[in-house]
Amino acid sequence: MPEFRQNVATKDWVIVATERAKRPEDFVAKKDKKERLPFREDCPFCPGNETKTPPSLYQVQNGKGWQVRVIPNKFAALVPDGEFKRIEGIPFHSMTGIGDHEVIIETPKHNLSPALLEPQDMKSLLAVYRDRYKKIISNPPRTQMIIMFRNHGESAGTSLEHPHSQVVATPIIPLHIKYRIDEALRYYESTGECVFCYMIDEEMKCGDRIIAKNDRFVVFEPFASSSPFETWIMPLRHSSSFDQITDDELSSLTTIFQDTLKRLYHGLDDPDYNYMIKSSPVDRRTSDYFHWYIKIVPRLTKAAGFEIGSGMYINSAMPEKCAEFLRNVNFSK
């Protein structure tokens, strides 16, 4: 019998379609592997081609040159200069498209990805995430929301192959995020507790969906995962915004995050995925009711008319089985 499952924090329902469920093994990507070289002449993000991009906003240097490079997005969705103001009122409510849109080039090597970086380079990358977060917060007071994300592979919407992440900072709170925050606040108001802390406790007590745990983070497939192998990485300490991660936490996160990406890489043969750092709006970043986390969404299935029409997902894999599969991946090869 299929099941409706509800996420305790977001209140989203999902249908776990047992009648059409697949085994975790059935999701292993059967891609034609292209041999990728560490350098491509025609790639604007490869070293030596820096003039093909806007100048760096920030760089991490190593002995040989830059290790991580932050640049404005050349095809930015939002522009940094100008006034954030209403263009028209209702019914055609619009505002000027002011904001930040940065690209973080993760490594000089064209053929790597976070799963394959040296651990110290992964740590540098996460430190750059934090630094950019802090830098953007300190910008003029227009920033309300910072969205950090990574698109890996064509199904995940990548247009450039060279490993990179992106940051978009907006002067509005997207409606979907407002709803999430409202649900968390509603729980907090009636219990005095962070619903995400509660979720972590209960997931750890149950254990069926836990993939890994260390002293400061836990990795699991949520009970109401929307799609096969949806994976959350959460800090055990309550903290509502990513910019508040401590140095010790950054070290713990480096290991467990990279191990998780390796589990996907080796277990599912380098699937396309998106990951996002979910964090509080800027002005509520020390709240007691929201909890930051990283959400990884492998792009193994396609949203169709049902999902677009209802906002509810049909998951064709059991989260418990996906967690068991990822737990057992030998990722140290």
Place this chain on the structure above:
Amino acid sequence: MPEFRQNVATKDWVIVATERAKRPEDFVAKKDKKERLPFREDCPFCPGNETKTPPSLYQVQNGKGWQVRVIPNKFAALVPDGEFKRIEGIPFHSMTGIGDHEVIIETPKHNLSPALLEPQDMKSLLAVYRDRYKKIISNPPRTQMIIMFRNHGESAGTSLEHPHSQVVATPIIPLHIKYRIDEALRYYESTGECVFCYMIDEEMKCGDRIIAKNDRFVVFEPFASSSPFETWIMPLRHSSSFDQITDDELSSLTTIFQDTLKRLYHGLDDPDYNYMIKSSPVDRRTSDYFHWYIKIVPRLTKAAGFEIGSGMYINSAMPEKCAEFLRNVNFSK
């Protein structure tokens, strides 16, 4: 300068990314056209292969056999028999996966689609949509939401090529739909007016995004379209649920809906798309504050980390330009 735009009815924001905007012509699908035959031996939905599917729930006959055929989905996301009940309470809230999942085989001919049907066959199909809607409402009182949709082409999530639509009926209201209804109710409470009726009036007054209009329906690209060529078809008469469409309206809809699909077919070279009939929850289907409509979403771009993380879309085409393009398509060829 890019623009943030807000949908007056849903309150969703979108970024219209003028800096990376494409011309409507750039979205013309450049597909390798496979020659499709009207019959395939191995297709379970082709005539003669009826034993490969569950038995019909309903059929429309023509002189030669069935013209439209409704069957239970063989790989149903929900099952019709059993009790709708809680399995576990919070934090792992789940319910039994009871509901309906039907497939509507739109025509015996394997190589057609709604854009290519004879007008009387398109009308039969829409009449079947209405009949199934009414039939499912009259089922035991468990149904809260009916989602009718169509997936056209691989990017839209089709697994079977033979033209078909689907209906899923759920005993819960998906959270995303609850939010939509709440926003519409909030507007109604402060104005006494349906926000969708208001939107229709204002879109018609402005005119820039109107594609077509007849005595009973209007077709337009919403001001805050989430993606290129997102198209809404709305009844001019306030009506909150599709089951209440009159015979006259069904005739008017047949023409304008099929013309719209032809505009996409000829203008964009048969793009992949989803369409959904958006309608009130069953127990509120005579409400004054929600308004049913058909939403067509051509799948020309991919949601990436930003969209998944924020629920906000970056639209790389101007709705006004897309509307102008579709208005000018010669679709009577």
